Amino acid sequence: MDPRETLKNRYEASAVKSAEVKLPVFDSVPLEYINESGAGRLRQCIHYIQNHTGISYNGIGKKGKIVYKFMRFIVDPIVAQQNSLDGNITVALTEFYKLNKQRTKLHNRVNELEAKLAALESKL
């Protein structure tokens, strides 16, 4: 006999069929955004900000690209309103600032070198 039929017949004849098992439903579990460390936490920060600020996001990419786009589109307006936002967004911003620090250092160094180059060129 086809095992599907075998199982159906056994189930129909079993006492288990009338068993009632009540479990908490999955939807009753709260959905948390910020609760992990590392890349997972950063990703959750990103999702939280997007879901709560409505700022649109274009495309996907590596973590650096995500951070750069947020820096362009989100950080300035949010910093201005920082005091009115909850702790989660502040955490998210802290994460972004940490990642952006590296980029800012490099950016400042480039500006420094360009200024030095301009000064040297003016002496020629």
Added chain:
Amino acid sequence: MRIIQVLTTLSFGDAVGNDTLAIMGLLRKNGYADTGIYAENLDPRMATIEGVHKVDELPQLAPDDVMIYHLSTGSNLNRKIKDFNCRKLVRYHNVTPANFFEKYSEVTARLCSKGRSEVKSLNQTFDAGICVSDYNRQELIEMGYTCDMSVCPILIPFDDYKKTPDSEVISKYSDGVKNIVFVGRIAPNKKQEDLIALTATYKKLYPDEKIRLILVGSARGTENYDKRLKDYVELLGLDNVVFSGQVSFASILAFYKVADVFVCMSEHEGFCVPLIEAMCFEKPIVAADYAAIAGTLGGSGILLEKKDMVKAAFYVHEILNDKELANSVVEGQNNRLKDFSYEAVSTLLMEQINRFVRGEAL
């Protein structure tokens, strides 16, 4: 006349990536030496394979050249496909509907929604289609595709499953406890919460039996869903659920080896390669009847028409405790597995590609 393949992302080790590489090998074996894969995004491990290129390197195509376009996600590339002046064959793998991700990630939901809109917008772009499942083919028809379409399963690298499994994993989980295994990304469409509910139901119905649920898959990008699943495990008071996280291929092989039953509650799959893998490892399958699942099982395995957890737990219990029944399920699966052999699929695929090249119906 060249036949080339184009796709958005060539990832390492996923179904689309494996299918694309296998098709390249097949084309070369069948006289199409001048073939290649052109991807918008390339996993570094794939970039070194001969014949794999970035899509920017796509040469000028002639009108009689054939492009096989793997459609599995939204992308900028989808919008450019219409502009290529060549014959176009779509290989549709499916795009997950956005509603599964709406609670968890606006970005992902938007990408999925965009992807599905793009699939629909391309409904007059292709000259023909070879879909990996009849479920996918029907979906394209519903989206207004009127071109000639056929079905040919994914080309699966069965030799990979003969590689050495991780002995530590085997040793750790061969402890007399029966293992219920599911392999798949931790993703809302795969409904791992239903597997957890099944485990809790089983524990209530059969409190003296020792079982373990092993969820094998990465939660990268779905960390909040992963967290919610773990919270659910805690809420249900379960101490027998294992989340493997991202693991090596050898570990995945080992998890299949230690499985006593493979259970799938996924609500969206375009094909579901793990079902084939479970068949390969001769593990009886119990799966909920959604999307392409029934088509891939093809009458084998055990199909749950509805997600009745008591019934599902009963079915799993019978399979775990009745060796003869389990063997009969596996026997049916072994027969079905023949339809997915490299020989069967590659013959079918080349027939369909050659008919397309000759201008005949697929």
